[in-house]
Amino acid sequence: MKMAEFEVYQSAYCGLCRALGKEFGPFARLTLSYDYAFAAVFKMALTDSGFCGFEKGRCLVNPLKKKVFCRPNADIDFIANIAMLMMYYKLKDDIADSGFLKKLKYFIALPFVALAKNRAARRYPVIDRAIARCMDRQAGIEQEGVSSIDLAADPTAQALSVIFAEFSGNEKQKAALSRFGYLLGRWIYIIDALDDLEDDLKEKNYNPFLLSPTQDLDAVRKNAEGVLNLTAGEISNAYVLIDFGKFKPILDNVIYLGLPVMLKNVNNPQRSRKNDRSL
Amino acid sequence: MTDPYKVLGVSPSAGDDEVKSAYKELAKKYHSDNYVNNPLADLAEEKMKEINVAYDTIMNERRNGRSGQSSSGYSSGYGTSSGSSQFADIRRLITQNRIVEAEELLNGIPAQNRDAEWHFLKGNIFYKRGWLDEAFRSFTTAVNMSPNNMEYRAAYSNMARQRGGAMNGYPGGYRTSDTVNGCNGCDMCTSLVCADCCCECMGGDLIPCC
Numbered sequence: 001m002k003m004a005e006f007e008v009y010q011s012a013y014c015g016l017c018r019a020l021g022k023e024f025g026p027f028a029r030l031t032l033s034y035d036y037a038f039a040a041v042f043k044m045a046l047t048d049s050g051f052c053g054f055e056k057g058r059c060l061v062n063p064l065k066k067k068v069f070c071r072p073n074a075d076i077d078f079i080a081n082i083a084m085l086m087m088y089y090k091l092k093d094d095i096a097d098s099g100f101l102k103k104l105k106y107f108i109a110l111p112f113v114a115l116a117k118n119r120a121a122r123r124y125p126v127i128d129r130a131i132a133r134c135m136d137r138q139a140g141i142e143q144e145g146v147s148s149i150d151l152a153a154d155p156t157a158q159a160l161s162v163i164f165a166e167f168s169g170n171e172k173q174k175a176a177l178s179r180f181g182y183l184l185g186r187w188i189y190i191i192d193a194l195d196d197l198e199d200d201l202k203e204k205n206y207n208p209f210l211l212s213p214t215q216d217l218d219a220v221r222k223n224a225e226g227v228l229n230l231t232a233g234e235i236s237n238a239y240v241l242i243d244f245g246k247f248k249p250i251l252d253n254v255i256y257l258g259l260p261v262m263l264k265n266v267n268n269p270q271r272s273r274k275n276d277r278s279l
Numbered sequence: 280m281t282d283p284y285k286v287l288g289v290s291p292s293a294g295d296d297e298v299k300s301a302y303k304e305l306a307k308k309y310h311s312d313n314y315v316n317n318p319l320a321d322l323a324e325e326k327m328k329e330i331n332v333a334y335d336t337i338m339n340e341r342r343n344g345r346s347g348q349s350s351s352g353y354s355s356g357y358g359t360s361s362g363s364s365q366f367a368d369i370r371r372l373i374t375q376n377r378i379v380e381a382e383e384l385l386n387g388i389p390a391q392n393r394d395a396e397w398h399f400l401k402g403n404i405f406y407k408r409g410w411l412d413e414a415f416r417s418f419t420t421a422v423n424m425s426p427n428n429m430e431y432r433a434a435y436s437n438m439a440r441q442r443g444g445a446m447n448g449y450p451g452g453y454r455t456s457d458t459v460n461g462c463n464g465c466d467m468c469t470s471l472v473c474a475d476c477c478c479e480c481m482g483g484d485l486i487p488c489c
Binding site for chain 1: 308314
């Protein structure tokens with residue numbers, strides 16, 4: 001990636017951080033990851049976006065350094081709202097999954113997050129419902145111990161499908177975005193499952209890959225690689241039909257280089273520690 | 280009308296060769312072969328028409344100032360040859376993206392009548408839904424049951440190529456896995472089968488035994 005292109009990414013991240021702090025309070029900034037920066041750049045890259053340039057400012061975390069921010073715009077606010085919704089459902093999920101002490105900690109955070117979530121949900125009820133439904137279905141799938149990768153990935157995929165379809169008002173573009181979102185969500189779910197393979201085996205957690213007929217982890221990894229490549233191939237078929245007005249090289253970079261490299265990293269057993277899996 | 284140069288992503292001062300190669304690059308992206316049974320096939324076809332018109336407009340303008348319309352252009356829409364299908368109505372539903380109804384009908388077929396085509400259609404339903412793993416499995420079954428059917432084989436080898444890492448629209452052509460970790464045995468086999476398919480389409484044969 002060229003330096004200038006990285007700066008766009010960085011400025012989307014900083015812009016989001018500022019929007020989250022302003023709209024939902026300082027704790028909301030904690031939920032930010034580069035996944036949302038990708039979503040923001042993607043949203044701003046679409047032809048019908050509200051992107052309105054950059055500006056320089058100071059960062060709260062590192063006030064000595066001047067950073068480039070995306071000027072506040074509708075796209076950044078939109079993604080910030082989605083991040084808030086995600087944070088709420090993630091927190092609820094964590095409460096269900098963790099031990100007593102952690103539960104307590106999360107419970108203290110919950111009312112604040114719930115407040116912010118309600119505000120976001122009022123603005124984007126369709127997305128809120130889609131994520132809620134995804135979490136419900138996911139819980140059911142884990143309880144049943146579903147072994148089909150396709151079915152296991154479906155709730156996440158459906159949620160991202162709804163979210164990406166909301167990125168544009170144009171009916172035809174919605175169709176392409178919806179399929180793109182579905183496949184991207186599927187890809188993300190599968191690569192997370194692959195990344196958690198060893199941990200889930202140790203802790204006896206649900207993981208669709210561990211329920212496949214073969215118990216040989218290398219074979220599982222090899223097959224997962226095929227599944228992910230196939231998904232990325234289909235992502236690219238939807239991707240080329242989406243109309244972008246700008247930032248296309250940055251997105252190309254993520255789609256054509258980022259996805260395969262991430263797969264390679266996750267599937268490399270010698271890596272020292274968990275890579276961060278952000279797009 | 281939209282600016283034909285914008286559609287092709289080239290500047291009006293670009294030479295004929297540059298226009299042509301930009302056009303070819305896009306035509307490869309939107310080619311109907313990449314979108315057989317894809318729910319986005321309509322959109323791809325539309326894009327193909329757009330670039331065909333843009334290319335023709337530019338070339339005609341350059342050739343004779345203006346007027347006339349003839350031309351080259353990749354054809355869009357191969358149309359899947361259904362031949363004599365016992366599942367014609369199901370195929371129609373799938374083409375119309377009515378996959379819930381299609382699946383219901385398909386599941387109603389008793390097990391002893393489930394031939395290669397049945398598995399192929401099942402694969403298409405999975406594919407449209409984005410259930411790519413099941414789709415690949417169904418296509419594999421279809422090809423194993425009826426190895427000479429071009430339609431099933433095309434669907435299968437397309438996915439096999441993607442499983443090897445092929446992506447559409449990679450700047451500078453198709454991305455294949457060898458940019459990441461070299462060409463493996465699996466790639467070679469699928470490429471050979473692919474080449475064999477192409478040969479057979481034209482009446483020749485590369486691998487006599489299949």
